[in-house]
Amino acid sequence: MPGARIAARGWGYRYPGRPQALAGVSFDVRPGELVVLAGASGSGKSTLLGALAGTLPVGGSTGSLDVEATAPAGSLPVGLVQQEPESNIVMERVGDDVAFPLESAAVPPARIWSRVDAMLRIVGLDEERGVGPDRPTIRLSGGQQQLLAVGAACAADPALVLLDEPTANLDPESAAAVVGAVAAARAGSGSTVVVIEHRVEPWLALADRVLLSAHGTVSAHRPGDLPGLVASDPDLAGRVWLDHAHLPRRVPGDRPGAAVLEARGVTVPGRLPPTSLTVRAGEVVALTGPPGSGKSTLLSCLAGLLAPGHGTVLVRWAGGQDLDPWSWPAARIAEVFGIVFQDPEHQFLTGRVADELRHGLLGAGLPDTEVGARVDAMLRRLRLGALAQANPFTLSGGEQRRLSVGTALVRDPGILLLDEPTFGQDPATWAEVVDIIGAHRDAGGSVVLATHDPHLVTSLGARVLPLPGPGPTRAGPSRPGRQPVAAGRDSRTGTASGLRRLDPLVLVTAAALLSAAALISRSVGVNLGLAAVAVLAALLGGLAPRQVGLLAIPAGLAAASVALSNALLSQSGITSPLAWQAAALPATRVLAVALPGLVAAIALDPTALADSLVVRLRVPARAAYSVLAGLRLLPLLADEWAILGRASRARGIGGAGPAARARQFTSMAFRLLVAALRRAGRLAVALDVRGLRSGSDRTVARPVTAGWVDAAAMVGGVLALAGALATRL
């Protein structure tokens, strides 16, 4: 299918209630061209991309922006890849994620899977390369997730493919793979491609045209003219990565001093092989290595935020007896270390920029005037003076990065620990970060940083500690973590084993009937019978006896606690056998209510449940799949909760008392909400662009079937409910 033709004539846009975002934009893009769009953050790049994707609020535009494209049957108008890998994924399995836009385009199921296989080959995620359609998406590395996003964006043959900083969060090798995948995908389709990127270098060889956004408008240029333009405009040079020849250098002068921090054989099972390291005063150590090699894990161990499985960490700088930072209270951690997390938003604790810096000086015993002076000095140094009263979460990416470095530095700590401090930054912020790190080192401080950025290492003349990769797995680096539930079902045939053979709607309904029966039953015998049915179904349905045993433990404890609570407050008194006899009913009720649900939760395939809701109950596809995509964030947010715990400790929050715990709990819950709501916004865009917006004629690629087992399960559930009702008569 031919690519889209884009024509902008004096186009402008203004968000409701905001100043004009863009004005006077005129350019042409011919079908099949690849266009790179570059410029400062906040200069309107995302606004233009949103207009092309059709995700901007209607109204507010002036002039004309025409996207001429034909969208024949079986195709979607637009494909989109966003910056954060997680926000591009809407389904639980790789194959289903690529199938999703094809389902939206109402491609017949029989043709969907051959297209999915072809797409996975093009982007390099096929089974020969160790991934394949059945791999759970959560087990992909960030780079693989972006390759998948490219595959899904191009699957339904869109006339226009839009990429919003697709490589900003990736290491150089993964970024090159993404550029290669885009080149391969467009070679087959002839789509027009628009890429927003700070790092334009790897795209220039493919580009037919460069659009620069600056000073409230957008101008079009030939790729060959870009070096000259950047050389003549210092503002542009601070915003666009073109070459690395003129980067500032802050190599060390003096030889490093005494050892301040030591790791001996530090190991975290599954995440970090045994590693030893000595950090000296006045030096910068760079931890490098492929994704998953344990760089962030080692940093957390060094900072006393994570207990190593084996080995020891010793802080020589702090002096005194107690040198192991894991044993320290949070306040002492914040005093000795300045810690910067990969995502600045994980570590913001207050509602104002100035308060963020002030928080870093709490407990330092400084007079108020001194605190104020230090905060002001830091605001000036970070060029954040005008934003002192702003909410930290509203800052741009570069401003947030500078602020997070500031919160680490304001207390003047001996040791700076930084996780990917230059990720996704433009050249101007990059140079500032290098400057700050260099100055800290030259003043006798120590710095350990985890980084993918080879230029950062060279610019600082850092000592490199390479961490080996996570071992040669066939699939390359993939995210470690819990085993997801996605395994055990074949998307294209719908075949599954054990309890998964049941239609998921039947599975949930039958379990709900059993637990409803338990709620109303008045017989200890019936309760025990219902619990036994659940255990039997689990064992016959393919769960390991050990797994079933693990399920029963918390339910058993809960039953015991309910029994105790009833006996304690019983009118006959806790010593009377009558009290315990009466307590047996609610206690067995807990068991019988809990077990069917626990078994069903383990056996449930959420994707199949959504399909079944759409096909059988005619639930609107938009509702079912939006909820499904949101629920997919569960394991991610659970991991994020652990990171927030470490970030709290890094900033001196936490402790043993109930008040300290309550404060930490609320602050973590709040930051988790902010992170989750941000993701919700991006996920909704991904779903809409993949054709969920219209949601009229979808096909479902995975077969939805039911058989005699389903009928038997339903009959069983109804009989159980009837039996329980009989106990009340």
Place this chain on the structure above:
Amino acid sequence: MARSWRTLDIVTVAVLAVVSGVVFWAWNLVWTATGPVFAAFPPAQALLYGVWLVPGVLGMLIVRRPGASLATAFLAAAVSWLLGAWWGLSVLWYGVLQGVAPELVFAAGRYRAFGRASSVLAGAAAGAVPGLLDPLFWYPEWTTAWRLAYLATCVVSSAAIAGLGSVVLADRLARTGVLDSFPAGRERAGV
């Protein structure tokens, strides 16, 4: 107020439910750990109950569309079921009722009142659900006095934590800019 749901609204409700699930999981530990503190008078533990009723109120304050309370509370319950809470599927029944109660309060305000008073009322209504059901199902041996004490504690806790707490939370979230695509965020921006 817009009555139809955007994709963003649906995803937001689901994501709120997921966050609630994670927070509940952590809160379960608190609940279990504080059990001994309340051993002398178990009904007083209901003081902590309000946290479980936040989704039904907060979901509506953010999304402001008919059904938001019910949807958020039900999905939050579904998530804690999937996470393996020992309450099992009975959380789904609870989830529906704990969503219907605040939903009725907001519906009575014709989905136009989202201030402090409506939220506190919605929180209190949600609190009455476990306040009535828990003694019925789980503590049949308690005396009427204990049951009334439990109900009152649930309602007060929920009015404070789920009602007032959600208002404060929605306001602080609006200040971070993450609600700019919702009415709650636009009100703050003063546009």
